[in-house]
Amino acid sequence: MTTATMKTTLTAAALAVLPLAGIPAAHAASWQADPGHTEVRVYYNHAGFSEQSIEFGEFTGTLHYSEGDVAGASADFVIPVASVVTGVEMFDNDLRGGTFFDVENYPEIRFVSTAVEQTGERNARVTGDLTIKDVTKPATFDVTLHNIGPHPVGQVFDFYKGTWLGITAVSEINRSEWNMGTFVPIGSDRVRIVINAELKAQE
Template sequence: MSRKTIAAGLLAAFALASAAQAETWMVDPEHTEVRVYWDHAGFSEQSLEFTEVDGSLNFSLDSVPSSTAFFAIPVSSMETGVERFNSDLWSDTFFDVANFPLVSFNSTSFQQVGPTQLKVKGDLTIKDVTREAEFDVTVHNVGEHPVGKYFKYFAGTWLGVTAVATIKRSEWNMGAFVPMGSDEIRIVINSELRAQ
């Protein structure tokens, strides 16, 4: 399993940017970040990172709406930078990693809303709750990677994207300490992916 892999279900927007895309994309683990942000009692914005994600993306070359995707994130890969806080979040007060080790997303629709923008809706499952979440996806670049001139690993066709969603954690049975810690959570994914 790749480290720091993207929520692949958010990346079907790439199909609209080029007529010569592969059907499968693989994430570059060294150039992918999955981060979550929240307000801490009105004093600061805090964040954590998930360092492992497994996922798959399939899409039609001639129809973005036909794209489908799935991703799963091991909760144990979460890193806040504070060991005690990691343990608190893994506990049954929040993620309950012992009983619910994965967070998953299964796409239900893709919609093109601009030349390089897409809205991706799907079922987001956290713990034992599944609810709809919507990601705004921006495609930054599609094509030959300039670094490929120097390193074979980067040869071929690549995609660069950002995907953002905002959810309320209380809707996934994780409402402890709201509103001292904000209910609203912002998910930000940045990734480079290679065509297969």
């Protein structure tokens, strides 16, 4: 898998708000992210000089949503920590090691949704349990729906035939609350998680 399959889909539970927003909803009960057009990035401030980011290149999980069943929407997603990429090999190794994510002992990041709340015509707030290392705490993603329906690329490639949706999900957390406080405040404690995803309905 590539960057794309990532977790961003975790906040895709916001699909549950589509019928309420007057946007045609699909009839599928589950959705899968397109690995070529899904990415998860984490942004942080570096010593007050610049905003930097890390990216995760793999993602597994499932979003469940049936038309009209807002309360029944759920998502359970996992990110293999070893897929983290910065473009700098030494930094990648540091992130995977005991100083930060400690991939040997904690190989996965997991998000399990617990609630979905509509906040606008094309916006929702998805709350869930985020597990990093041995800490599980609530996290909230603000989700924007960009589009839902047939994918125009389906006219060229069979993979893109069917019903699709596109979202952006954004959350901010204090990394120290998940035992990830190394080098704070040189690297900011507050980090921004941004997920962009295209997901295909599984009929």
